[in-house]
Amino acid sequence: xxxxxxxxxxxxxxxxxxxxxxxxxxxxxxxxxxxxxxxxxxxxxxxxxxxxxxxxxxxxxxxxxxxxxxxxxxxxxxxxxxxxxxxxxxxxxxxxxxxxxxxxxxxxxxxxxxxxxxxxxxxxxxxxxxxxxxxxxxxxxxxxxxxxxxxxxxxxxxxxxxxxxxxxxxxxxxxxxxxxxxxxxxxxxxxxxxxxxxxxxxxxxxxxxxxxxxxxxxxxxxxxxxxxxxxxxxxxxxxxxxxxxxxxxxxxxxxxxxxxxxxxxxxxxxxxxxxxxxxxxxxxxxxxxxxxxxxxxxxxxxxxxxxxxxxxxxxxxx
Amino acid sequence: xxxxxxxxxxxxxxxxxxxxxxxxxxxxxxxxxxxxxxxxxxxxxxxxxxxxxxxxxxxxxxxxxxxxxxxxxxxxxxxxxxxxxxxxxxxxxxxxxxxxxxxxxxxxxxxxxxxxxxxxxxxxxxxxxxxxxxxxxxxxxxxxxxxxxxxxxxxxxxxxxxxxxxxxxxxxxxxxxxxxxxxxxxxxxxxxxxxxxxxxxxxxxxxxxxxxxxxxxxxxxxxxxxxxxxxxxxxxxxxxxxxxxxxxxxxxxxxxxxxxxxxxxxxxxxxxxxxxxxxxxxxxxxxxxxxxxxxxxxxxxxxxxxxxxxxxxxxxxxxxxxxxxxxxxxxxxxxxxxxxxxxxxxxxxxxxxxxxxxxxxxxxxxxxxxxxxxxxxxxxxxxxxxxxxxxxxxxxxxxxxxxxxxxxxxxxxxxxxxxxxxxxxxxxxxxxxxxxxxxxxxxxxxxxxxxxxxxxxxxxxxxxxxxxxxxxxxxxxxxxxxxxxxxxxxxxxxxxxxxxxxxxxxxxxxxxxxxxxxxxxxxxxxxxxxxxxxxxxxx
Numbered sequence: 029x030x031x032x033x034x035x036x037x038x039x040x041x042x043x044x045x046x047x048x049x050x051x052x053x054x055x056x057x058x059x060x061x062x063x064x065x066x067x068x069x070x071x072x073x074x075x076x077x078x079x080x081x082x083x084x085x086x087x088x089x090x091x092x093x094x095x096x097x098x099x100x101x102x103x104x105x106x107x108x109x110x111x112x113x114x115x116x117x118x119x120x121x122x123x124x125x126x127x128x129x130x131x132x133x134x135x136x137x138x139x140x141x142x143x144x145x146x147x148x149x150x151x152x153x154x155x156x157x158x159x160x161x162x163x164x165x166x167x168x169x170x171x172x173x174x175x176x177x178x179x180x181x182x183x184x185x186x187x188x189x190x191x192x193x194x195x196x197x198x199x200x201x202x203x204x205x206x207x208x209x210x211x212x213x214x215x216x217x218x219x220x221x222x223x224x225x226x227x228x229x230x231x232x233x234x235x236x237x238x239x240x241x242x243x244x245x246x247x248x249x250x251x252x253x254x255x256x257x258x259x260x261x262x263x264x265x266x267x268x269x270x271x272x273x274x275x276x277x278x279x280x281x282x283x284x285x286x287x288x289x290x291x292x293x294x295x296x297x298x299x300x301x302x303x304x305x306x307x308x309x310x311x312x313x314x315x316x317x318x319x320x321x322x323x324x325x326x327x328x329x330x331x332x333x334x335x336x337x338x339x340x341x342x343x344x345x346x
Numbered sequence: 347x348x349x350x351x352x353x354x355x356x357x358x359x360x361x362x363x364x365x366x367x368x369x370x371x372x373x374x375x376x377x378x379x380x381x382x383x384x385x386x387x388x389x390x391x392x393x394x395x396x397x398x399x400x401x402x403x404x405x406x407x408x409x410x411x412x413x414x415x416x417x418x419x420x421x422x423x424x425x426x427x428x429x430x431x432x433x434x435x436x437x438x439x440x441x442x443x444x445x446x447x448x449x450x451x452x453x454x455x456x457x458x459x460x461x462x463x464x465x466x467x468x469x470x471x472x473x474x475x476x477x478x479x480x481x482x483x484x485x486x487x488x489x490x491x492x493x494x495x496x497x498x499x500x501x502x503x504x505x506x507x508x509x510x511x512x513x514x515x516x517x518x519x520x521x522x523x524x525x526x527x528x529x530x531x532x533x534x535x536x537x538x539x540x541x542x543x544x545x546x547x548x549x550x551x552x553x554x555x556x557x558x559x560x561x562x563x564x565x566x567x568x569x570x571x572x573x574x575x576x577x578x579x580x581x582x583x584x585x586x587x588x589x590x591x592x593x594x595x596x597x598x599x600x601x602x603x604x605x606x607x608x609x610x611x612x613x614x615x616x617x618x619x620x621x622x623x624x625x626x627x628x629x630x631x632x633x634x635x636x637x638x639x640x641x642x643x644x645x646x647x648x649x650x651x652x653x654x655x656x657x658x659x660x661x662x663x664x665x666x667x668x669x670x671x672x673x674x675x676x677x678x679x680x681x682x683x684x685x686x687x688x689x690x691x692x693x694x695x696x697x698x699x700x701x702x703x704x705x706x707x708x709x710x711x712x713x714x715x716x717x718x719x720x721x722x723x724x725x726x727x728x729x730x731x732x733x734x735x736x737x738x739x740x741x742x743x744x745x746x747x748x749x750x751x752x753x754x755x756x757x758x759x760x761x762x763x764x765x766x767x768x769x770x771x772x773x774x775x776x777x778x779x780x781x782x783x784x785x786x787x788x789x790x791x792x793x794x795x796x797x798x799x800x801x802x803x804x805x806x807x808x809x810x811x812x813x814x815x816x817x818x819x820x821x822x823x824x825x826x827x828x829x830x831x832x833x834x835x836x837x838x839x840x841x842x843x844x845x846x847x848x849x850x851x852x853x854x855x856x857x858x859x860x861x862x863x864x865x866x867x868x869x870x871x872x873x874x875x876x877x878x879x880x881x882x883x884x885x
Contacts, residue, residue, distance in 0.1 A: 291601075
C-alpha cells in the first residue's frame with residue numbers, strides 16, 4: 029500500500045510541476061496578448077511617447093518577452109518571484125500580506141461547510157424520498173441557484189443596514205477578540221457556504237445513493253446490520269472517492285474564486301489582489317498568483333485521491 | 347440645511363466662499379453689506395445674505411474624533427507619490443499628507459498655501475514667497491530647495507509624472523532667497539498658480555525617492571498605508587494652519603462597488619463615502635442621520651462629431667444635433683437633477699470665467715429639421731458610439747435617438763464595453779460620446795480639448811481666432827480682459843465646434859449628519875478631495 033501511495037505521489041508531483049510550467053507559459057502569453065502594458069495602464073490619458081518610453085525602461089518592459097519570462101521563472105525557482113512592476117514592492121511581500129486573510133476565510137468556511145454538507149448529504153441518502161431528503165435537496169438547488177452577489181447584498185441589507193447586528197465591511201486587520209471575529213466573518217462565511225454546501229451535499233448524496241443500490245448492500249441488510257451501520261460502515265467508505273473530489277473542488281474555489289465576496293465585504297484577500305494585477309498588467313504578480321492557485325488546486329486534488337485510496341479497501345490492498 | 351449650503355444657494359459658490367473668507371479675515375456685518383452692495387445686490391437682499399453668512403461662520407468646529415471614509419477606487423497602484431497620483435483615492439490621501447504652493451477655493455481661484463504670496467509682472471516670471479515656520483512631518487523645515495525639487499522632478503521623463511505635459515511649460519525653478527522661489531516659464535501663463543494648486547504639484551522633501559512614508563507638510567501624518575486596502579493618518583499637531591486639522595484620525599479605504607459603499611455608510615461602518623449614484627440618493631437622504639453632499643463641477647459627457655469625416659463634416663449636421671438635445675429631460679431623467687443644463691461650451695457655471703450672457707440653446711426640433719435638410723443627411727442610418735465608460739452616454743444617446751426619430755433622422759446607438767473604450771473608440775468614431783473630468787482652469791481645459799493642435803480635440807475643430815485668443819488670454823493678467831477673451835472663446839465653441847455638451851454633472855457624496863464643514867470645491871467630490879483638514883465631527 030505504501031509503495032502504491034509513494035508511486036502515486038511521485039507521479040503526481042512530476043505531473044504537477046509540468047502543469048505549473050504549462051500554466052505559467054499560458055498565463056504569460058495570454059497577459060502578453062491583452063491590449064496595453066503596465067506603463068500604459070499607469071499613465072492612462074496622460075501618456076506621452078517620452079514618459080512611456082522612460083517608464084517601460086524603469087519597469088523592464090523593453091526586454092523581449094521570452095527573456096522576461098525566463099527571468100521570472102528562474103527567480104521563482106530560487107524562491108524569488110520578483111518585484112511588482114506597478115508598486116515596486118516584492119511580490120512575495122504583497123502575497124504574504126493577503127494570503128493569511130484568504131486562508132483564514134477559506135479555513136473558517138471549510139470548517140463549517142464541509143461537516144454540514146456531509147451530514148446533510150449522508151442524511152438525505154439514508155432517508156431518501158423522505159420529507160427531509162426533499163427539503164434538503166430542493167433547498168440546496170434553490171440556494172445554489174441564487175447568485176452569490178445577491179446573497180451577499182441581501183445579507184448586508186438585512187443584518188448590517190436594517191438590524192445593525194453585523195459590520196458591513198470585513199477588514200480583517202481590525203480583529204481583536206473571538207466575538208469580533210465571529211461578527212466580522214458571519215456574513216462572508218454565510219455567503220460562501222451557500223455556494224459550496226449545495227455542491228458538496230448533492231455529490232455526497234449521489235455517491236452514497238449509488239452505493240446503496242449496489243448488490244452488496246442487500247447482503248449487508250440480510251445479515252441484519254442497522255441502517256446507520258449499513259451506511260456509515262459499508263456504503264460510505266466506497267463513496268469516499270467522489271465525495272473527497274467534490275470537497276477538493278469546492279475548497280480550491282474558496283481560495284481564488286471569491287472575488288465577489290472580497291469586493292462586497294471589502295475583505296483584503298488574494299483574489300482581489302490578482303484581479304488588480306490583471307487590470308494593471310502587473311505580470312510578475314499575476315503569474316505568481318496563478319502559480320499559487322494552480323499549486324493549491326493540484327495539492328487538493330492529490331489529497332482527495334489519497335483519501336479515496338486510503339479509505340477504499342480494494343484500492344488499499346491491491 | 348446647514349448655513350454653508352444655504353448661503354451658497356443664495357449667492358452661488360463663488361460669492362459664498364468670498365464672504366466666508368472675508369469673515370475669516372475678520373470682516374464685520376457692515377463689511378459684508380458693503381461687499382454685496384458693491385456687487386450690485388439690493389440692500390434688503392444683501393442684509394439676508396450677510397445674516398446667513400454670519401450664521402454659517404458661527405458653526406464652530408469641534409476638535410477630536412475619528413472618521414472612516416471610502417473612495418471609489420482601490421488598487422495596488424495606490425500611491426503617495428504626487429507625480430503618479432491618478433484618481434480620487436490618491437488625491438484625497440495627497441491632501442491629507444502634503445500641501446501645494448497654492449490651494450484652489452470654491453471658485454477654483456488660487457489661494458496662498460505653502461506660498462504666502464505669489465507675484466508676477468509679465469505672467470512669465472513668477473516669485474513665490476514661502477510661508478515661514480512650516481515643517482515637514484519629520485521636523486525638518488520647509489526650504490526653497492524642497493520646492494525646486496518638487497516642481498522640477500515632473501520635467502524628468504524618468505519620473506513618469508502624470509503632469510509632465512503641464513510641467514514642460516516650466517523653464518526653470520530657482521531658489522532666489524531664503525524664503526523665495528522664482529519660477530520662469532517658457533511662455534507666459536497667468537494660470538500658473540492654478541496649475542501649482544493641483545494634486546500632482548504637491549510639495550515633497552528634497553531628494554525623496556521612497557514615497558511610502560508620506561512625509562509632507564500636510565495636516566495629517568501617515569500611520570499605516572497598504573495599497574489597495576487602506577490608509578490611516580493621525581493629526582499633525584505642528585500643522586501650520588492654526589487650529590486645524592480638527593479630526594484626530596482618518597481611516598481611508600477604497601471600495602469600488604457603489605452598493606457596498608452606500609450600505610457600509612448606512613450601517614454605520616463609514617462616515618463619508620464618495621461617488622454615490624443618483625439612484626441611491628433618496629435612500630441615503632431618507633435614512634435618519636445621513637445626508638447627501640453634492641458638488642456641481644465642470645465634469646461633462648459630450649457628443650463629438652468629427653469635422654474631417656462622416657456627417658459632421660457638414661456644419662449644419664452638428665447644429666441640428668445640438669438643437670435636438672432635450673437637455674432638461676436629460677437633466678431630470680438621466681442625472682435625476684444632479685446636473686445643470688449646459689450650453690455646448692465646456693466652461694461650467696462654477697468657473698470664474700463662465701459666460702452667462704450667451705443665450706441658452708433650446709430644444710428645438712423644427713430648427714434641427716431645417717439644419718438637417720440643409721445638411722442633406724437623408725434617411726441613412728448614422729451610428730452613434732456610446733459606452734458606460736463615458737458617464738450617462740448610453741442614456742443620453744437613447745434620448746437623442748427618440749428626438750431624432752420624430753423628425754425622421756435615423757440614429758443607430760452602438761453600445762461599446764468600457765474596457766478599452768478610450769483607446770479604441772473615443773476620438774476615433776465619426777459620431778460618438780466622450781467624457782471630460784473637471785479641469786482646474788479654463789486654460790487647461792481649452793488647451794487640452796479645443797486648441798487646433800490638441801491631442802484630444804475630438805471634433806478636429808480648427809479655428810485660428812480661437813487659438814490666438816487662447817494664447818492671449820493665457821498671458822493676460824488683467825482679470826476683466828481675460829474674462830472677455832474667455833467669453834469670446836465660449837461663443838466660438840458654442841457656435842462652431844463639432845461638440846455638443848448637454849449638461850454638467852455633479853459629484854455626489856454621502857455622509858453622516860454628524861460630519862460638518864463640507865463645502866464644494868468644483869475639482870470633484872469630497873470637497874475637491876480636500877475634506878481632511880476642513881471637516882469636524884459634531885459632539
